[in-house]
Amino acid sequence: MTLLRTSRPARADRGIPDATVARLPVYLGALAELAADGRSTCSSGELAEAAGVNPAKLRKDLSYLGSYGTRGVGYDVAVLRHHIGRELGQTQTWDVVIVGAGHLGSALSAYHGFDSRGINVAAVLDTDPARIGTDLAGVEVRPFADLEAVVEEFGIAIAVVATPGEAAQGVADALVAAGVTSILNFAPAVLQVPETVTVRKVDLSIELQVLAYHEQRRASGHEAADEEVAG
Amino acid sequence: MTLLRTSRPARADRGIPDATVARLPVYLGALAELAADGRSTCSSGELAEAAGVNPAKLRKDLSYLGSYGTRGVGYDVAVLRHHIGRELGQTQTWDVVIVGAGHLGSALSAYHGFDSRGINVAAVLDTDPARIGTDLAGVEVRPFADLEAVVEEFGIAIAVVATPGEAAQGVADALVAAGVTSILNFAPAVLQVPETVTVRKVDLSIELQVLAYHEQRRASGHEAADEEVAG
Numbered sequence: 001m002t003l004l005r006t007s008r009p010a011r012a013d014r015g016i017p018d019a020t021v022a023r024l025p026v027y028l029g030a031l032a033e034l035a036a037d038g039r040s041t042c043s044s045g046e047l048a049e050a051a052g053v054n055p056a057k058l059r060k061d062l063s064y065l066g067s068y069g070t071r072g073v074g075y076d077v078a079v080l081r082h083h084i085g086r087e088l089g090q091t092q093t094w095d096v097v098i099v100g101a102g103h104l105g106s107a108l109s110a111y112h113g114f115d116s117r118g119i120n121v122a123a124v125l126d127t128d129p130a131r132i133g134t135d136l137a138g139v140e141v142r143p144f145a146d147l148e149a150v151v152e153e154f155g156i157a158i159a160v161v162a163t164p165g166e167a168a169q170g171v172a173d174a175l176v177a178a179g180v181t182s183i184l185n186f187a188p189a190v191l192q193v194p195e196t197v198t199v200r201k202v203d204l205s206i207e208l209q210v211l212a213y214h215e216q217r218r219a220s221g222h223e224a225a226d227e228e229v230a231g
Numbered sequence: 232m233t234l235l236r237t238s239r240p241a242r243a244d245r246g247i248p249d250a251t252v253a254r255l256p257v258y259l260g261a262l263a264e265l266a267a268d269g270r271s272t273c274s275s276g277e278l279a280e281a282a283g284v285n286p287a288k289l290r291k292d293l294s295y296l297g298s299y300g301t302r303g304v305g306y307d308v309a310v311l312r313h314h315i316g317r318e319l320g321q322t323q324t325w326d327v328v329i330v331g332a333g334h335l336g337s338a339l340s341a342y343h344g345f346d347s348r349g350i351n352v353a354a355v356l357d358t359d360p361a362r363i364g365t366d367l368a369g370v371e372v373r374p375f376a377d378l379e380a381v382v383e384e385f386g387i388a389i390a391v392v393a394t395p396g397e398a399a400q401g402v403a404d405a406l407v408a409a410g411v412t413s414i415l416n417f418a419p420a421v422l423q424v425p426e427t428v429t430v431r432k433v434d435l436s437i438e439l440q441v442l443a444y445h446e447q448r449r450a451s452g453h454e455a456a457d458e459e460v461a462g
Contacts, residue, residue: 015448021441025434052421052432088440089447096439103341107334111435119439157446158439181449182442190283198445200438201283204342207431208327208350208389209256209319210249211413214429215388216320217246218412 016064016087023061024084025117026051031081043074088118095122095154097180099171100162101131101141104186108162109136122154127167144174151178158182165189172199247295247318254292255315256348257282262312274305319349326353326385328411330402331393332362332372335417339393340367353385358398375405382409389413396420403430 015021030050034042044062048055062069065083069075085091098105101124109121124136125144134141142150150156159180161168168187175183176197185191185201193199247255261281265273275293279286293300296314300306316322329336332355340352355367356375365372373381381387390411392399399418406414413429416422422430 015444018441021444022437025437025440050421087444089443092447094439094443094446103334103338107338108435110334114436114439117436117440118443119436158442160439182446184438184442190281198442200442202435202438203256204339204433205345205348205350206253206256207415207433208325208345208391209348210252211389211415211429211431212320212325212349213247213252213318215325215413216323 020061020064021088023051023053023057024088026053027058027061028081028084028088028117031077031084035077035081040077041074042077044069047075085118090118093118093120094158095120095156096158096160097121097123097125097147097150097154097156098160098162099125099144099147099175100164100167100187101126101128101134101136102162105160105162106136108160108186109139122156123150125150144171147174148178151180156180158184161185161187161191163187251292251295252319254282254284254288255319257284258289258292259312259315259319259348262308262315266308266312271308272305273308275300278306316349321349324349324351325389326351326387327389327391328352328354328356328378328381328385328387329391329393330356330375330378330406331395331398331418332357332359332365332367333393336391336393337367339391339417340370353387354381356381375402378405379409382411387411389415392416392418392422394418 016024027047030047031042033050034047042050044059045055048058051058059069062075062080065087096119098108098121101109105124105126109124114121121137121139123146124139124141125147126132126141127144131141132143157180159175159182161171161175161183163171165188168185168189169191171187172183172185172191172193176193181196182198183191183193183200185199186204188203190201191199258278261278262273264281265278273281275290276286279289282289290300293306293311296318327350329339329352332340336355336357340355345352352368352370354377355370355372356378357363357372358375362372363374388411390406390413392402392406392414394402396419399416399420400422403414403416403422403424407424407428412427414422414424414431416430416432417435419434421432424430
């Protein structure tokens with residue numbers, strides 16, 4: 001998945017490259033499926049196929065975690081799940097706050113897969129009186145003015161911005177003031193934040209552009225159909 | 232004036248790496264902002280800052296398109312916009328169909344930025360009678376049974392799957408049967424498609440996992456706060 005770009009170089013002392021970190025949850029999902037099928041071990045080829053990546057990339061990614069495979073046997077499914085989960089910080093649950101209870105905020109609130117990945121939507125905030133008090137997947141929408149109280153109540157470090165673009169910078173400023181240190185930004189705006197705060201931006205149109213690029217090349221005879229690019 | 236030359240020729244025959252393709256729309260957005268500010272030229276450093284990537288990566292990305300910079304002057308904003316837009320297939324509009332008119336499909340239908348990037352949501356389909364006939368950002372939700380007619384009517388090659396996970400494979404099968412060759416999958420499911428079809432999968436929880444990974448390392452003293460990773 002190439003929704004995000006990072007300018008950070010891969011350096012061992014600074015941890016695993018973000019592109020690898022982004023694939024680890026995919027491997028976890030594939031391992032969960034193998035476990036559900038009663039498998040206790042798997043080869044890198046099987047795991048790569050289940051995850052939809054090529055085996056060389058899988059082996060390189062897993063090499064960052066240490067070497068848990070055994071030649072001729074493959075990976076122990078339970079052991080590998082444990083190590084990947086630990087690496088991803090899933091030994092603890094991360095409470096996050098979503099700002100913006102429109103369609104996107106609602107979709108994110110109800111998003112399946114957060115739970116199993118150690119992410120809990122602790123609160124959803126909005127400024128619209130018509131949305132405040134409504135229920136989103138079991139979480140009541142609270143006034144944006146409650147932000148500081150919510151961050152303190154849940155000890156929140158990570159926030160999701162799902163507001164219109166013109167509101168996003170103001171929201172980011174308030175998040176930083178409240179003590180949030182990581183922001184996932186879905187709004188069409190580049191956020192200015194202090195260096196102590198991490199921002200990642202998701203642009204939902206980028207993946208469509210990548211597909212359009214390949215369709216265009218295909219239409220002009222430059223390339224054959226791609227293989228599946230999952231994850 | 233010396234045209235900037237790169238040591239690496241553009242791989243016209245093989246296309247541009249997907250990671251670069253995914254950054255091109257970001258550069259286009261930054262160029263549009265510079266143009267709106269009345270700028271006719273910009274340095275690679277300025278463009279990199281506006282796009283939130285490091286200058287070396289920007290220069291490498293643009294080298295795949297050929298060399299449009301002039302030493303001491305930088306890039307001609309209008310010329311670079313034209314070339315990037317052409318590379319991305321924006322000289323034509325891509326009609327796409329969205330399957331699933333829930334919160335996520337609704338958010339995508341209303342997503343700003345598609346228009347300016349040559350992507351037009353031509354149709355939204357759903358199986359839920361309560362959703363069929365409703366209006367999403369000016370597009371009427373049509374029955375999923377209309378899929379073949381819609382694909383033919385608009386000449387659609389690209390589809391977005393925004394259904395629950397359990398419905399996604401059936402939808403993908405129908406899309407392939409109707410002639411769709413590129414699928415953007417938001418559903419929590421790995422889709423099986425023929426080799427002639429391209430699938431890209433978006434997992435909205437992955438970015439939160441990457442943030443959690445860094446928060447965890449920060450909490451344990453392994454890393455300082457990251458710089459902003461803007462898109």
